[in-house]
Amino acid sequence: MRLQFIRLxxxxxxxxxxxxxxxxxxxxxxxxxFGITGTGxxxxxxxxxxxxxxxxxENTGELFNKQALDEAIEGQKCPVVVSIGFRHKSIxxxxxxxxxxxxxxxxxxxxxxxxxxxxxxxxxxxxxxxNPSGKLDSILPANVREYxxxxxxxxxxxTKPGNRKIEDAIKNIMRLPTIDRAQKHLQDITKEYRSxxxxxxxxxxxxxxxxxxxxxxxxxxxKQEIKHIDTEVSKATKQVSELEALLEESREVGNLQxxxxxxxxxxxxxxxxxxxxxxxxxxxxxxxYPINLANNAQKxxxxxxxxxxxxxxxxxxxxxxxxxxxxKGECIxxxxxxxxxxxxxxxxxxxxxxxxxxxxxxxxxLRGDITTLSRVTEERLANLKEKTKNYQIKAEDIExxxxxxxxxxxxxxxVEEVNIENLESRREQFARSIKFSLQKRGQNEQKIIQLxxxxxxxxxERSEEEKKQGELRKLSNREAMARKSSExxxxxxxxxxxxxxxxxxxxxKLVFDKLAxxxxxxxxxxxxxxxHLEVIDRWNKPSREELSAGERQILSLSFIAAMARLSxxxxxxxxxxxxxxxxxxxxxxxxxxxPDLLPQLILFVTDQEWSESSRSGLExxxxxxxxxxxxxxxxxxxxxxxx
Amino acid sequence: MVxxxxxxxxxxxxxxxDRLFVEDRVSEVFRNLTHTSTKNASIxxxxxxxxxxxxxxxxxxxxxxxxxxxxxxxxxxxxxxDYLSNDEKQCLGMLALAETGDINVLKDEGSxxxxxxxxxxxxxxxxxxxxxxxxxxxxxxxxxxxxEQEIT
Numbered sequence: 001m002r003l004q005f006i007r008l009x010x011x012x013x014x015x016x017x018x019x020x021x022x023x024x025x026x027x028x029x030x031x032x033x034f035g036i037t038g039t040g041x042x043x044x045x046x047x048x049x050x051x052x053x054x055x056x057x058e059n060t061g062e063l064f065n066k067q068a069l070d071e072a073i074e075g076q077k078c079p080v081v082v083s084i085g086f087r088h089k090s091i092x093x094x095x096x097x098x099x100x101x102x103x104x105x106x107x108x109x110x111x112x113x114x115x116x117x118x119x120x121x122x123x124x125x126x127x128x129x130x131n132p133s134g135k136l137d138s139i140l141p142a143n144v145r146e147y148x149x150x151x152x153x154x155x156x157x158x159t160k161p162g163n164r165k166i167e168d169a170i171k172n173i174m175r176l177p178t179i180d181r182a183q184k185h186l187q188d189i190t191k192e193y194r195s196x197x198x199x200x201x202x203x204x205x206x207x208x209x210x211x212x213x214x215x216x217x218x219x220x221x222x223k224q225e226i227k228h229i230d231t232e233v234s235k236a237t238k239q240v241s242e243l244e245a246l247l248e249e250s251r252e253v254g255n256l257q258x259x260x261x262x263x264x265x266x267x268x269x270x271x272x273x274x275x276x277x278x279x280x281x282x283x284x285x286x287x288x289y290p291i292n293l294a295n296n297a298q299k300x301x302x303x304x305x306x307x308x309x310x311x312x313x314x315x316x317x318x319x320x321x322x323x324x325x326x327x328k329g330e331c332i333x334x335x336x337x338x339x340x341x342x343x344x345x346x347x348x349x350x351x352x353x354x355x356x357x358x359x360x361x362x363x364x365x366l367r368g369d370i371t372t373l374s375r376v377t378e379e380r381l382a383n384l385k386e387k388t389k390n391y392q393i394k395a396e397d398i399e400x401x402x403x404x405x406x407x408x409x410x411x412x413x414x415v416e417e418v419n420i421e422n423l424e425s426r427r428e429q430f431a432r433s434i435k436f437s438l439q440k441r442g443q444n445e446q447k448i449i450q451l452x453x454x455x456x457x458x459x460x461e462r463s464e465e466e467k468k469q470g471e472l473r474k475l476s477n478r479e480a481m482a483r484k485s486s487e488x489x490x491x492x493x494x495x496x497x498x499x500x501x502x503x504x505x506x507x508x509k510l511v512f513d514k515l516a517x518x519x520x521x522x523x524x525x526x527x528x529x530x531x532h533l534e535v536i537d538r539w540n541k542p543s544r545e546e547l548s549a550g551e552r553q554i555l556s557l558s559f560i561a562a563m564a565r566l567s568x569x570x571x572x573x574x575x576x577x578x579x580x581x582x583x584x585x586x587x588x589x590x591x592x593x594x595p596d597l598l599p600q601l602i603l604f605v606t607d608q609e610w611s612e613s614s615r616s617g618l619e620x621x622x623x624x625x626x627x628x629x630x631x632x633x634x635x636x637x638x639x640x641x642x643x
Numbered sequence: 644m645v646x647x648x649x650x651x652x653x654x655x656x657x658x659x660x661d662r663l664f665v666e667d668r669v670s671e672v673f674r675n676l677t678h679t680s681t682k683n684a685s686i687x688x689x690x691x692x693x694x695x696x697x698x699x700x701x702x703x704x705x706x707x708x709x710x711x712x713x714x715x716x717x718x719x720x721x722x723x724x725d726y727l728s729n730d731e732k733q734c735l736g737m738l739a740l741a742e743t744g745d746i747n748v749l750k751d752e753g754s755x756x757x758x759x760x761x762x763x764x765x766x767x768x769x770x771x772x773x774x775x776x777x778x779x780x781x782x783x784x785x786x787x788x789x790x791e792q793e794i795t
């Protein structure tokens with residue numbers, strides 16, 4: 001969706017008809033509206049929200065322009081109109097919302113509303129969309145809109161500690177609720193079919209279904225526990241890194257803690273390398289099965305070679321050649337022959353001895369492949385040997401680092417200083433709790449596997465039982481189909497959530513690096529499994545709570561830009577008062593880079609925000625700029641030409 | 644219903660079945676060792692990437708210990724024949740050629756499949772025995788098995 005224009009008629013302080021077109025070009029994607037406080041920036045922002053979604057007018061006073069109301073005749077029905085033209089997937093639309101008022105004394109009384117969405121084709125033919133709100137929702141869903149159209153001053157709230165909006169934003173923008181709904185729907189269908197089977201089936205079948213459901217519920221329970229464990233581990237990890245940061249700052253053990261951090265980082269790196277090696281060993285192991293087939297390969301090769309030596313393969317005379325002579329009934333010397341001739345019988349006998357060309361080719365290919373196979377397997381075995389050796393070296397290195405970490409921990413623990421003892425003992429406590437939590441997680445995962453195997457067993461038994469009652473077969477198949485689809489969608493959902501989380505994490509960091517100025521101060525941006533956004537500083541310490549309001553705004557902006565980029569929605573980002581909390585180099589960075597990150601940018605800025613810093617970065621990308629001029633109680637939109 | 648064995652017999656020789664079969668009683672072993680057939684799989688405990696890899700390894704071990712074990716009647720399709728790559732099919736063809744000594748066996752997909760299935764039927768039992776023997780993850784046991792074979 002890219003906005004093309006807006007038309008307002010008697011909307012709030014915009015008297016009579018006013019019009020502004022938005023810039024939609026790729027290299028000039030910014031439209032700026034500026035004016036001093038109270039001239040109509042927020043009203044215009046409200047007009048966009050009101051027109052497209054019917055919202056935003058709740059707390060902003062009367063919609064009907066006061067001058068127009070004053071001029072209206074008593075009892076006269078007057079409209080307030082906002083029309084927005086936009087293009088979506090190469091189709092042009094005009095959305096128009098009208099509210100009718102009737103003048104009653106000095107009051108404007110609402111007399112009705114209208115909302116239309118018109119599709120216009122290149123020939124100028126129009127089509128009124130039947131369900132305009134539904135259509136608009138499919139273009140840019142209402143629950144997603146607030147992340148594209150937003151007030152800059154409130155934007156920093158998004159990343160304030162404790163705010164759950166991040167999770168909602170991710171879920172809505174990435175359309176995750178759709179997957180949730182599909183999952184729930186399939187689960188309901190499965191239940192319905194099961195109930196029907198239970199009603200119609202035998203007592204044993206009923207018991208088996210109950211058992212299966214019990215196992216399934218146990219799995220759900222265990223998965224919830226795992227989720228809870230993950231949150232606990234994430235919290236404890238945060239605590240550990242905070243305590244380690246304090247230990248590192250201390251005079252007494254700062255040096256030891258730095259070393260411990262270094263070894264721990266080395267362990268993480270080595271573990272990653274070891275896991276990569278294990279993956280590679282796994283891949284190779286799967287390819288070296290021919291190791292036991294060497295004798296057979298030799299034997300097969302001898303057989304083929306013997307056929308070749310005897311001239312049977314490739315045969316001296318080609319099958320096609322003989323067929324052609326027989327078809328023509330004419331020898332290569334020019335002599336004709338018929339089906340009863342001796343010559344014909346000879347040719348037929350020869351034909352029987354030949355092999356089809358395709359077969360001959362495949363045998364000759366096999367001969368080459370056998371040689372290649374033996375060589376490739378040898379190479380793979382050598383490679384496997386090397387990797388296994390490296391794997392063992394890594395494992396030993398990890399063990400060595402662990403011993404050093406233990407030694408450093410012991411030395412830190414031995415320092416007789418109350419504060420250090422206290423910090424170290426708390427650190428150990430959290431580290432221990434992480435280990436136990438992870439152990440519990442592993443046990444739960446194992447239990448899930450066992451339960452899943454038990455479910456498979458029950459399903460097998462069920463299938464035997466259902467076979468006895470023919471009429472249940474169809475139901476059972478349908479139930480199985482619904483259950484499998486539900487399981488598949490659950491797997492997809494889990495993977496998609498995880499993938500989405502990681503993509504948002506890296507994209508937010510990418511944008512944050514472009515917009516922020518203390519980039520070396522912040523190491524990482526993390527979204528934990530519970531979708532809590534965290535900024536990790538250069539000391540590997542969570543620091544969201546320490547961010548200034550301006551930095552939080554940058555973080556929010558980065559997050560929103562990342563979401564806009566990843567969502568696949570081509571939607572304009574409309575920001576009211578975007579730069580209020582930004583200044584200096586940050587403002588310059590935002591002005592310079594933000595347009596490149598978004599498909600269309602519409603800004604409502606105060607004259608103060610529209611300063612040298614923001615103008616210098618933005619102006620090369622501005623395709624249209626307007627000034628709000630306020631006089632005699634009404635605002636006029638004036639296009640401003642570029643100096 | 645016609646059994647796979649009978650179907651194999653009824654079909655023209657050069658055309659095999661669309662699946663490779665294993666005995667019912669060992670199908671679980673194949674699945675439990677295969678990464679893609681197991682939920683929450685780990686490369687350490689499910690050392691085979693796909694069913695075909697477990698099958699090919701079972702064939703290989705069957706060959707190593709030199710025995711073919713015909714499949715009993717209760718059997719199930721483990722994987723589609725066409726899931727095998729050309730190289731893998733060639734490898735099984737090579738095995739059938741060495742086994743029969745007849746070059747024409749290469750035209751007979753049914754026989755190639757049958758020979759492979761019978762070796763796999765014995766091989767999977769050996770594999771299970773090796774993997775169940777002593778402590779350790781199946782992947783490392785398989786690596787050790789490869790090492791032993793390299794030496795012998």
